Amino acid sequence: MGFLDRFLKAPSWGVHPEDHKRPAADAPLRLFPSPERVFMPLSQHVGGAARPIVLVGQKVLKGQLIAEAQGNISAPIHAPVSGTISAVGEVTAPHPSGLPFKAITIESDGQDRWIETDPLADPFAATPEEVARRSALAGVVGLGGATFPSAVKFALGKRLKVGTLIVNGGECEPYLSSDDRIMRDFPEQVVDGARIVMHAIGASEALVGIEDNKPEAIAAMRKAAEPYPEVKIRPVPARYPMGSDKQLIQTLTGKEVPSDARAAEVGVLVHNVSTCAAVHKAIRLGHPLVERIVTLNGGAIATPGNVYAPLGTMISDLLAFVGLKEAPSRLILGGPMMGTPLLHDRIPIVKGASGILAFDAAEAFVPEAGPCIRCGNCTKACPMGLLPLEMAARIRVGDLEGAEAYALQDCISCGCCAYVCPSHIPLVQYFSHAKGELTNAERTKLRTDATKRLAEAKTARIERENREKAEAAARRKAEREAAKAAAAPAATPVAEQTQGASA
Amino acid sequence: MLMSVGSLAAMGLALGSVLGVASRYLAVEENPIEAELQAMLPGSQCGQCGYVGCAQAAAALAKGEAPVTLCPPGGKATAEALAAKLGVKVDLSKVSDSGPQIAEVTEEICIGCCRCMKVCPTDAIIGAAKQIHNVIREACTGCSSCVDVCPTEALGMAPIPVTLQHWTWPKPASAHS
Numbered sequence: 001m002g003f004l005d006r007f008l009k010a011p012s013w014g015v016h017p018e019d020h021k022r023p024a025a026d027a028p029l030r031l032f033p034s035p036e037r038v039f040m041p042l043s044q045h046v047g048g049a050a051r052p053i054v055l056v057g058q059k060v061l062k063g064q065l066i067a068e069a070q071g072n073i074s075a076p077i078h079a080p081v082s083g084t085i086s087a088v089g090e091v092t093a094p095h096p097s098g099l100p101f102k103a104i105t106i107e108s109d110g111q112d113r114w115i116e117t118d119p120l121a122d123p124f125a126a127t128p129e130e131v132a133r134r135s136a137l138a139g140v141v142g143l144g145g146a147t148f149p150s151a152v153k154f155a156l157g158k159r160l161k162v163g164t165l166i167v168n169g170g171e172c173e174p175y176l177s178s179d180d181r182i183m184r185d186f187p188e189q190v191v192d193g194a195r196i197v198m199h200a201i202g203a204s205e206a207l208v209g210i211e212d213n214k215p216e217a218i219a220a221m222r223k224a225a226e227p228y229p230e231v232k233i234r235p236v237p238a239r240y241p242m243g244s245d246k247q248l249i250q251t252l253t254g255k256e257v258p259s260d261a262r263a264a265e266v267g268v269l270v271h272n273v274s275t276c277a278a279v280h281k282a283i284r285l286g287h288p289l290v291e292r293i294v295t296l297n298g299g300a301i302a303t304p305g306n307v308y309a310p311l312g313t314m315i316s317d318l319l320a321f322v323g324l325k326e327a328p329s330r331l332i333l334g335g336p337m338m339g340t341p342l343l344h345d346r347i348p349i350v351k352g353a354s355g356i357l358a359f360d361a362a363e364a365f366v367p368e369a370g371p372c373i374r375c376g377n378c379t380k381a382c383p384m385g386l387l388p389l390e391m392a393a394r395i396r397v398g399d400l401e402g403a404e405a406y407a408l409q410d411c412i413s414c415g416c417c418a419y420v421c422p423s424h425i426p427l428v429q430y431f432s433h434a435k436g437e438l439t440n441a442e443r444t445k446l447r448t449d450a451t452k453r454l455a456e457a458k459t460a461r462i463e464r465e466n467r468e469k470a471e472a473a474a475r476r477k478a479e480r481e482a483a484k485a486a487a488a489p490a491a492t493p494v495a496e497q498t499q500g501a502s503a
Numbered sequence: 504m505l506m507s508v509g510s511l512a513a514m515g516l517a518l519g520s521v522l523g524v525a526s527r528y529l530a531v532e533e534n535p536i537e538a539e540l541q542a543m544l545p546g547s548q549c550g551q552c553g554y555v556g557c558a559q560a561a562a563a564l565a566k567g568e569a570p571v572t573l574c575p576p577g578g579k580a581t582a583e584a585l586a587a588k589l590g591v592k593v594d595l596s597k598v599s600d601s602g603p604q605i606a607e608v609t610e611e612i613c614i615g616c617c618r619c620m621k622v623c624p625t626d627a628i629i630g631a632a633k634q635i636h637n638v639i640r641e642a643c644t645g646c647s648s649c650v651d652v653c654p655t656e657a658l659g660m661a662p663i664p665v666t667l668q669h670w671t672w673p674k675p676a677s678a679h680s
Contacts, residue, residue, distance in 0.1 A: 097670040369675070395674070426675045436671025443669075444580045444603075451576075451644045452546040454625035459548075 011251065013383035014239045015416045017174050017337070019213060024297040025177030027305030029185055032321060034112050038080050038312030039091045040066065041103040044350040045141040046148045047073030052104055058085045061115040063288050066104055069136070075149045075351075076139045080290040080310035081108040094333045094350055098343040106312070117286030123196050128158055131200040131283060138282030139289045139351075144168055144179075144243065144272035145334055147352040150197075150279065156262075157201030157269040165203040166252060167194045169210040169217065169273040170236065170243030173335025176355040178293040179273050181306040183210065183217035186277055187224035191231055193276030196283050198230070201269055206231045207252050208273070213238040240337065241414040245270040247383050259410050274354075294318065294353055299360030300328040309349065315356055316345040328358035337415040370423035378417035378427060384410050388417035388427050395434045400441075403434050411435070534565045536588070543584050545576050547624040549646025564589065576644040578603050604660040605643040606650065610635050612657040619649035619658055 043049035050067035060066060060079040067077040086107045090100040123131055136151035157165075167190070171179040183190055194206045208225070210218050212235045225231040236242055236251050246257045248270065255266045263270055271279075274292065281287040290311055297304045302323030309318060315331070332339040333353055349356070378388035387406055394402035411431050418427040541561035548556040552573040554563060563569040564585065571585040571593050586593040606619075606627070615633040620626075627643040630636030640663070650658045663669075 093667055095667055095670070096672070097665075097667065099665065099667050099670060101667055429672055429675045432672040433674045440669065440671060441580050444578065447641070448545050448577065448581070448644075451625045451627075451642060454627070454642055455545070455547040455644075458624060458626050 011237065011239050011242075011247070011383075013247070013381065013385075013416075014241060014414075015381050015419050016238070017240055017419060019238070020175045020297070021177050021180065021213070024175070024295060024304035024306065025180050025214075027303070029181055029293065029306050029308055030321075032307045032309035032313065032318065034081055034108050034110055035310065035313045035317050036108055036110075037086070037314075038106050038108065038310055039103045039314065039348040040077055040080060040106065040312040041091065041093070041101055041348060041350055042067050042077060043101060044077065044147060044311070044352065045075040046146065047071060047075070049102065050074060050077045052088050052102075054085050054088075054104065056085055056087060059083070060085060060106065061113050063115040063117065063290055065288075066106075069139075069149075073149055073152055075141050076137065076288075077104070078139055078288040078290050079106055080312050081106055082111055082113040083108040092344070092347045094340055094342060094347050094353065096341050096343075103312075103348065114287075119286040120283050123283045124199055128154070128200045128202060131196060132158075135200070135279055135282050138278075138287070140275065140278045140282050141289070141351050142272060143274035143278060143292065143351065143354070145338070145352050145354060147350075150271070150275055153264075153269060153271070154197070154200040156264050157203070160264040160267075162201050162264050162267055162269045163204055164253065164268045165194065165198050165201060165206040166245075166249060166268050166270045167206055167208040167273055167276055168243055168245065168248055168270050169208055169214075169221070170248055171214070172211060172238070172240045172243040173337055173339075173354075174240075175297045175357055176295045176335050177297075178295045178306055178354045180214045180217050181293055181295075182274050182277055183214070184220050187217075187220040189277040189280045190221065190273045191224045191228065191276075192284065193278070193280035194231055194271075195228060196279050197271055197276060203269070204230065208233045209236045209242070209248050209252050210234070211236055211238040211242055240416065241383055241412070244383065244412055244414060246412070259407065289351060292349075292351065292353070294349055295355035296322045296358070297355060298328065298332075298358040299363045300324055300326050300358040311351060312348045314345070315342070315347050315349060318349070318356060319345055319358060324358065326360060329361045329364035330357075330359040332357040332359070337419065338413060367424040369425045372423055372425060375422060377420045377422065381416040381420045383414060383416060384412060386411060388431075391434075392425060392427050392430045395430045400434050400438055403431075404438065408434055408438075534562075537561045537565045539588065540564050540585065543577075543581060543588065544574055545581070545644055547576065547644045547646055549576060549624055549644065549648055551575050551646055576603075576646055603663050604645045604647075605640055605663055606638045606645070606647065606658055607661045608636050608638055609657045609659065610637075612655045614655055614657075616654060618652045618654065622648045622652050624648065 048071035051070045052067045054060060054066045062079055062082045064079045065076055066079050069076045083106045085104060087105040091103040093099055093101040120126055120134060132151045132154040140150045141147045142150060169179055169183055198206050208221060218233060218235050222233050225233055234252055241247055245263055249263055249268050250256050253268060257263050257266055278289050291308060293306050294309050295306050296318060302325050307318060331342040331345060333342055333356060334340055336357060372389055374389060382388055391403040391406045391408055408431060413428055413432060415428045421427060541558055544557040544560060546557050552560045554560040560573060571589060571591060572582045574581050582593060613635045615630060615635060617632055619636060620628045620630060624646060625642050625644055627639045628636050628649060629639060647660055650660060
């Protein structure tokens, strides 16, 4: 299938929402002035939380390690500003629950002094393991939103002998333009990062998929990739969710990732454009991941655009920087389709924060849900080929196993079904609820099994102790009797002695 | 005519008596479902259900004398599994009300008497003589045996704290149900 055919034949799945990317995407990138105080959360990635290694009152430089990775899947955290550690406490997590999580607070000295860095002059002369090690130490995680530690993915790609690296520049979520901006402003960083990742996983080609609603980014990336024929820029039709890895892989390579398999098992690995740029900085400059581009967009914002900000900056500081026209009716971290609703703005930005959306009342309006009319629009829109109406009907009456039988676990929570639903049924919330409940049931089962083992172990131990006590008592009794028997014919002083010994 | 009626009646009588004898002499002593039910229960023998242990509770369940919601440490998941096994309908709204609970030591009043450690069925309490005791959350089944033996009321039951890992989206409120 040629490129032209593919281009003409738009995918049958997905939706095409109004993208709302401009004018924010066209506004030049602004540098956020160093914040007074940053809150650096210890779990900004998938896997174990990092362990703090600094003390309150300690002076740190920008880029200094402040919390180290814990466990196989984890990432370290570095200071995003220079200053003094003022607390190791809790801050509200960017999570729909509004629950707190652990974070290190740093008072900035306003000087942004970098720690001495250790760049690698020629990454292509180094071993792939060395590249992966340095990426892990720099705390690079997937910046598309999944925040999976990149070095773990490199090792997986190397082990499964992945031939193709897919660089995800889809950015299909409406309103967001942070990836667009990084491709327009730093295309050489993205291309170099992609080549370093190719070296790390042993891939022979890199396909950069960019949605065709970003012509400036495509032009900039084409220019930057010109000297490297192995890096191919591939415009893809703008269709939500093109930025989802399974959909992008299918569009670019024609391969379909099986339901229970990972992308690496069909010979491809997907990395986001921002992740590639972060790898470039980690290897070529020795800079750990402490800053990122954040899109600030939505009807409530006075000057929407992209901001280059240190991680750990409070969302309230960012909103004050771009100005608010009105109090936002809804705050969202990420895109409007899959993003996380936030309860308030005293929440720090994290590694996976691609954008902050502040919606005005009109944008935040949610129509009331009506009954399902079984029109089937959701099944046409679902990019995973599922039946959202059937799953939701079962979850509504509490039949979670029934929903599971309709492959609920394959749902990627993209929100296409809820977007097209004429009855405005909150389908994704049904699926998120069911997935959470099923995970909890599984966890409870594991816990019950574990406590059962503990209870059995305790019973066995008590039985053994009782048996041993009884045996010891019997042994002592036998000894005493033997001694008595031996002492009986002997003289009286000896009998007295044994009595004394046994007393 | 008479011949066929007579032979059928004789056959019925003979086969019926065989069945009657078989039901008396070849009867299964124990209900086989008991073992399966017991395997589903937590096995911590805590006695919160009112029976001596999990085996007795399973026997009562098999006879239909106890409701499937009898096991507080097992919670909703166990009640659901038991209901599915026994083929009965169950109203789970009451089970989720209290929510799973675990023991908690108030450190200021603990005198380190070691009594709670001894009764804990899963060894979930750590401590030593005259040292403050503590509960290992992951191992506690919420059986509350320790609460009864504590001489200073330092032990109490508290709901399992909700963390980011355990939080789940609520079910959407549907106006059209």
